[in-house]
Amino acid sequence: MRIGLDIGGTKTDAVVIDEAGTVIERRRFATGRGPEQVVATAVRGVTELAALAGMAPHEVASIGVGIPGQVDRLAGRVQHAVNLDVEELELGRELSAIVSAPVSVENDVKAAALGAFHLLSGDSVPRGIATRDDDSAQSMAYLNLGTGLAAGIVIGGRLWRGSRGTAGEIGHIVVDPAGVLCKCGQRGCLETVASGSAIARQWPTSHPIPPLDLFDCADQGSADARRVRHSVAQGVANAVRVLVLTVDVEDVVVGGGLTALGDRLRDDVVEVFAGWGERSPFLASLELASRMRFIPDAFPAAAVGAALVGMPDASIPDASIPDESVATVA
């Protein structure tokens, strides 16, 4: 039995998987903020899930934690997890001391990539998720549309973190030199176009879910809303194009908060692909629409992936540079 935790800005998702990767138990609860409460949240997740599986925490084969921010995977250290009020936390060390089991810590988007790949491969698919007709594909990108935009990459069935841990940081590829200033200091980054923060900036509203309000107002005929909505779809399409042209992953699985928009966002993006395909036979030949799939927000991709991170051969090693030098934008 392995436990996986996805510690998000508001909620933590916790799962137990068996050796085949099947999800045996799952619980969600509120995340505490700040270093101490994040550790307490993780301990609660491990304790409750182990109890549900009829075990003591130290009897668990491995514990994996997916968490936002900059993660030094070898040291189990988290830095700049802004949404959790964590500047630096020795999460691996602190958690393993309390629960007496091996702990792995991974960036949440990278964990979700592994989880989405596993879910897509169909071994232990929970009810509801679409699997591939042909399960032989070994490459996939997980495109996370949350507050920011980032991807995780799976090649040959294993997570490719990159030489310095920045593989998939496509949110900071510049797609429009005339675009707006990004918090990273560049102009026109993908993240300034297709992300929760991009929508919040361009569509100020008191609605509790700004993307939903944006799409509703666009449907009701607001020209401003339609313009922003179209630019979001173009940005998502652009991200898929970057991933396919650069890495040529077979599938791009889209997840994160914005996928709560479901088919409304998906259809918009597919329309952008169709327009591109009309002008470019080359682009049409890439079949981007059929290679993109949305993962329902409710599926615990990051928690399952976090549980898998502890397994041997989960990722492709690159020994060139120690993980300390991992550079990500929080």
Add this chain to the structure above:
Amino acid sequence: MRIGLDIGGTKTDAVVIDEAGTVIERRRFATGRGPEQVVATAVRGVTELAALAGMAPHEVASIGVGIPGQVDRLAGRVQHAVNLDVEELELGRELSAIVSAPVSVENDVKAAALGAFHLLSGDSVPRGIATRDDDSAQSMAYLNLGTGLAAGIVIGGRLWRGSRGTAGEIGHIVVDPAGVLCKCGQRGCLETVASGSAIARQWPTSHPIPPLDLFDCADQGSADARRVRHSVAQGVANAVRVLVLTVDVEDVVVGGGLTALGDRLRDDVVEVFAGWGERSPFLASLELASRMRFIPDAFPAAAVGAALVGMPDASIPDASIPDESVATVA
């Protein structure tokens, strides 16, 4: 002994390597155009190089051919090799029937990626090429600046062709929606900014080497030349940024015709990185300048890579899609 051929638009580069990958012999000669002459060129390369190594062609362990255009690697078929006047050619079948040895065919940029990685790793480095201080890095992209712009990607020491063979086709990532029309049908592709064809379009001249004329005129103060030259450097920098942010390869090795400009181009690109780094600490942390190196145009990266293609484990398999569906822009 393995033979590798790099069949280019004007010249063919042929090498013999031993089992350690050391280049034993090398010859260059003119490429014939059209399907028949391309086969004759390949036969000539194999025959001459085998004789130089004191063998009959059928005694060679393997023959690898790097060639431009769309390559179905399994079938040994080449399509749309426009610069060779080849629309379709069963090169693998025809060549192996004549020389009675196993033949592999690979796209020239992908072959060069494997060759550049091999050269960089230092086992059998010819005189003159800079090797890594630390040879443990296992990821690299080869960025080819020829008539077009494309890359080849090495991960875990092996060539990653992608799920459908389009990995590294970054020349058709759109970097400026307001850019010029690309032959692929899109606007503002990287290839329209940073390639031999981009220079030829923007700097019409009777000079035999237009890029050289462009750089000379810029040095002599032409404002137009300086503008075009700067945009080329920005495009190359952009390509490196895309490769590092998406795949996070440790090194980006730049090759192809434009690298004949040497330090003049390299210094321009490094200056672009420096400007970006001043505005973006995130980008500065990627250390792009120190991760980019130019490979001298004279080094037979594609020929050596073509010879290596025939070795076991040279590339990461992805069984999802047969090679027939490979889509590249000729």
